[in-house]
Amino acid sequence: MENHPSYFGFITAEVxxxxxxxxxxxxxxxxxxxxxxxxxxxxxxxxxxAKLFSVTNVTVSRRLKKLKARGYISITYKRNGTVITxxxxxxxxxxxxxxxSSDNGPLSDEATAVNRNxxxxxITNNNIAKNNITSNKEHARFETFYNxxxxxxxxxxxxxxxxxxxxxxxxxxxxxxTIAYLKSIRAGDERFQAYPxxxxxxxxxxxxxEYVKGNLYETDGKPAEDDDDFLxxx
Numbered sequence: 001m002e003n004h005p006s007y008f009g010f011i012t013a014e015v016x017x018x019x020x021x022x023x024x025x026x027x028x029x030x031x032x033x034x035x036x037x038x039x040x041x042x043x044x045x046x047x048x049x050a051k052l053f054s055v056t057n058v059t060v061s062r063r064l065k066k067l068k069a070r071g072y073i074s075i076t077y078k079r080n081g082t083v084i085t086x087x088x089x090x091x092x093x094x095x096x097x098x099x100x101s102s103d104n105g106p107l108s109d110e111a112t113a114v115n116r117n118x119x120x121x122x123i124t125n126n127n128i129a130k131n132n133i134t135s136n137k138e139h140a141r142f143e144t145f146y147n148x149x150x151x152x153x154x155x156x157x158x159x160x161x162x163x164x165x166x167x168x169x170x171x172x173x174x175x176x177x178t179i180a181y182l183k184s185i186r187a188g189d190e191r192f193q194a195y196p197x198x199x200x201x202x203x204x205x206x207x208x209x210e211y212v213k214g215n216l217y218e219t220d221g222k223p224a225e226d227d228d229d230f231l232x233x234x
Contacts (some may be wrong), residue, residue: 009034015072024053025063029072033091040143041088064089074144079219088147092140138163141171146196148178150216153195161200169205177205182217184209190216 009030016026028049035042046060053060067073071092078086142162146155165174181204185193193216194204 020070025066028063029067032073032089036091041090043088074140076147090140138166149196151190151193151196154197157197161197165200174205179217180209181205183211183215185216186212187214187216187219
């Protein structure tokens with residue numbers, strides 16, 4: 001699998017000094033950040049990490065789950081029915097964003113990753129050392145929300161609404177409420193789905209939603225939730 005990093009990996013102070021993490025878990029986090037430099041996420045499989053670190057897939061799964069539980073990574077899956085077709089791992093303190101090197105335009109598969117605040121990826125000037133890590137986490141959580149919420153409309157308004165919402169509600173409430181909402185809308189009925197900014201501003205993630213089969217959540221990408229997802233992921 002050709003997924004080798006082009007730039008350095010890093011371990012933030014938050015991760016580095018976390019007594020709940022082992023050294024191997026911290027190294028795995030660093031590898032994930034290195035592999036995320038190009039697109040802002042890592043798509044390496046458990047098998048890739050297992051071969052790289054000479055461990056079993058089960059060990060990789062446990063380390064990923066620990067990093068996720070500690071709030072350092074977010075994992076989303078793309079599914080075709082029950083079959084996992086793609087997995088993305090987002091380091092939640094990652095500040096590197098993929099952009100089109102020619103015009104800073106929309107992201108494409110060929111986009112080159114640059115740090116908008118750090119020229120030539122100079123680690124001594126990395127804005128992780130300058131900025132509050134919590135704000136970086138919230139930015140990554142917005143990306144997770146926007147990837148989860150399949151109606152991609154009015155992104156700036158959605159980002160503004162998310163910043164307001166996350167200040168008043170915890171992420172777990174927003175995430176679980178969003179999933180419940182998506183499970184209440186049948187695939188093909190997206191016209192009935194609220195724009196993401198409207199969904200957030202009206203706090204619809206707090207509503208009760210009735211489950212329907214063939215819903216948007218189960219036919220689109222969604223976060224990994226259990227051990228089987230980690231073990232069966234790409």
